[in-house]
Amino acid sequence: MRHTEMVTSKTDAGRPRATTHLKPTSADQAEAWSSGRLAAPDQVRPGVWSIAMGMPGLVNSLMTVIRDSEGAVHVIDPALDTEENWAATLTTFEALGLDLADVATVVCTHLHADHFGLTQRFRDVSEPEVIAHRIEQDWFSAGVGNPQQDRAADLERWGAPASVRTAYSEWQDAEPPRDAQFTADRLVVEGETIRLGEHALEVIHTPGHTAGHMCLHDAEHGLLFTGDHVLPTINPGLGLGGRIDPNPLAAYLDSLERIAAYDHAEVLPGHGFRFRGLRQRAERLGAHQRSRGQAVAHLVEQHPGASVWDTASRVSWTGGWEALGPVERISALAQTEMFIAAAQA
Template identity: 35%
Template sequence: MSLPPITLTGHAQKEAWQNRVLPPVEQLGAEVWSIPVPFPDNPMRYTLSYLLLGDGDAVLIDPGWDSDAGLEHLAAGLRQAGLGLRDLTGIVATHFHSDHLGMAARLRAATGAWVALGEKEVRRLSAAGDADLVLRNDREELTLWGVPADRLAEVALNHRSLLQLQNLADPDLRLTDGSLVPAKGLELRVVTTPGHSPGHICLVDEPHGMIFSGDHVLPRISPHIALELPGPANPLADYYESLDLIAFEDAMEICPAHEYRFSGMQRRVAQLIEHNRERSAEVLRVMEVHRPQTVWDIARHLTWSRGWESLQAFSLRLAVSETASHVVYLRSKDYDIDVPLTEPRPAVLR
């Protein structure tokens, strides 16, 4: 089935993406700026942070990965907008991932700005959490999913990755669905869109005709929908519901956290739904043809853009956890997929 293409609006961003360079800082309107922040050692390469100027308030959406270079890029972008770091009054992260929330703690310490997350977003490990317990549970889960013993250390969480999670900022504010971000002169409406993370949010700015979509809707790739413990019981079902919520019109400009800006939310949502339904159908075909015994066995028979053998470390983890989310979703639709999975445990809000 051929679906209508989206409409490119971020031409300079797409050109930079294709040339594998950092895109420019751009003024998108009198009160809106796009500032790229480097995401080192990752195929996504950068996070697009958005600065919105209100009546004495300045809010930054998704400040990006924490690094000295990233802070320099942010500060330079703010200077182009006529601001210094201390002029920031608020920071909103669309979700609790290091390439979105990572810089928030450093910025809050430097500026005094408040930090906000969605009301349902969770953190996997708090600063006072038991890292050894998290690592042990993670390895047990991956073993149950069939990850071979000789690949376990490569795929599993480690103390270094958990330290990054522990150092992420706790929010000062929780934003409820349908509420407005508390900033004078701005009308940023919160839409809770779980799927990519348990409490991901998008921000709708009707006066500027923009939707800040975080990782919920991207122009080129399908956001990763993972089964994680602790976490929601059926993240792919959550994602489908969230896509329906955000596809309320097709003309507003979509400002994602990666890649480039575009319009055509309804068209892109239709593409993402079709992609995930095709993936679920492929899982069912693998079950019928190969009779796999584990999630790992299913994953290694699926189609991957660069081939299964190319997947390593974190990319391999993402592939397996994405496969697990499709298994859970198909089971919820009464398909008999007999591979071992434990029941997801709720995570604790902080």
Template identity: 25%
Template sequence: MTTGGIATGHAVSPDSGRYWSDEGAWQVAEGIWRIPLPLPMDALKAINVYVVQGDDGLTLIDGGWSIPVARELLDKSLRSIDSGFGDIKRFLVTHVHRDHFTLATVLGHEYGAEVVLGAEEQPALELLHRASEADLGESPFLDMLRSAGAEEVAELWRQGHDGALPDAADWAYPDVWLDGDRTFDIGRRQIDAVHTPGHTPGHYVYADQREGVLFAGDHVLPTITPSIGFTAPPADQPLGQFMASLARVRELPDLRILPAHGPVAPSSYARVDELLAHHEHRLALCLASLTERGAVTSLVVARDLGWTRHERALGELDVFSQGMAAMETKAHLDLLVARGQASATDHPDGVVYTAL
């Protein structure tokens, strides 16, 4: 969901002076480079992988999607700063989504680099490994869509699945599971790993407070808010966790944002405040929909909301985006229930919500 006034794909990053997704190794601070890597079939266009130079080699924040074009571009970009895959000491992965994790784990296991991932991502990885062994049955997201009242969308998702199983090599388990916060000493740098659940249960941001930068992953994005409620197995109160995690980031110093998607941005404080205000506004809209309509499912409420920066109707979105919108709306409604502003009742057609 876009929260800024400019389309993410057309945002210019101050470190390069060009569209943020343009190819290159862009220096954002002394010893830190931003390398955008392409994403297939994704409106976000790219993911920013960050390279941090240390006395013992390179630390990469995230790794990119394990596809040939991304691997080749990462190799080329590292060579442009007189480095290579063999110089990578560790990957600090913000979360388990494939555009962040899969190339990190592939390269990590090929070159002996340590791969670090949040411990709360282990259930998702185990689910993927069961799927790679054809032991999962149908996608767990289908039941999540049905609980949101989106049975027709779930059926279209099911029909659109090509039957391909995840490649277990892309989802190898990490070398280190992060449990709680900790600090990594990287030469003269200290990088603080801060647990920020919400987008996924095991999401981490990494703060170099001395340098004044926040490797924000998908937690604090400069032009959009990350998907909420789109994670399997489903998390309890993902929006509540996300907003609490934003408050945790607000307790750090005001840092320059080095996001996974989008341009470098000047102030974590300013962006966190915008994101919190955005979701409070969405919560108010959801409550107004419940008050007007009575007992309804998440999908019905999602139809009352605008989507993307153009405030499009739900039916104008592609089927995949409609499903994500239904699940994100459910996350908002579940938080209203937790706040005592609504009730939830299980129903064969999906969870039904009522304003209190």
């Protein structure tokens, strides 16, 4: 599917929110995010850099690069595959004195194009071991619940008006085609450890955003990689890859609760800026999803049998239903469908 859909389909509406409870740990990253520019490569720890990469519609995605004490280089969440991002990678590696041939590992928190996009480029110049969660690879390979699929069938099932379906397919046709392929060399599950030199990353399975999403905890260095499970200013969309049974909201809330236990760690999210204050942020995200779930359940009660489209159009979306772009609307509809299913369960 089209990368712009990837970009925004993972947010409710993509509008930044108040972040007073957060403590950004990089003033430059935080300032760059709020002013819509890409921050310079940001050193997090000795040998650990957070690199802001280009992301249409969402300012940035954050790719982490680690050089271990043996000189091997490890990449977490390689960004969207664009010429600009690859050029930025080359420039950054050069500036940091890193050699592309030393890339030994690529780890993806989940399989959206802004988190695995450059994997093949790294494979073209090195022989990295590519790692993802087993469940993530499963849905990606099977195409089950894959957001890269054509959405025409979904729009029809959701009861979208014909004019909207036509506009969407025209928009989709105008997007450049993308052939997203991804096959991991190693599949991991909850509790396993990924060793990146002296960085031991504990795998924490956090279903919600996607079914096989994982966070990674580097206890010794006090770092937590949260992918799109917890972002500093955006509500991640839910159910955007794979099936999460029986209730995606419950799965996400459970994942939030589990990750909140890592409150001591500094958070390196998939977008935005690095920060502390994980527990409070997780609580806020949970409250948002809970209230949206309640709103949909209420609408289902008031308008039994209404289509997903009609129900979604009655929900108050950040920025307003009418203002949602085609991609944001797809995300809103997919989430409404999930909440309807949960309300009827």
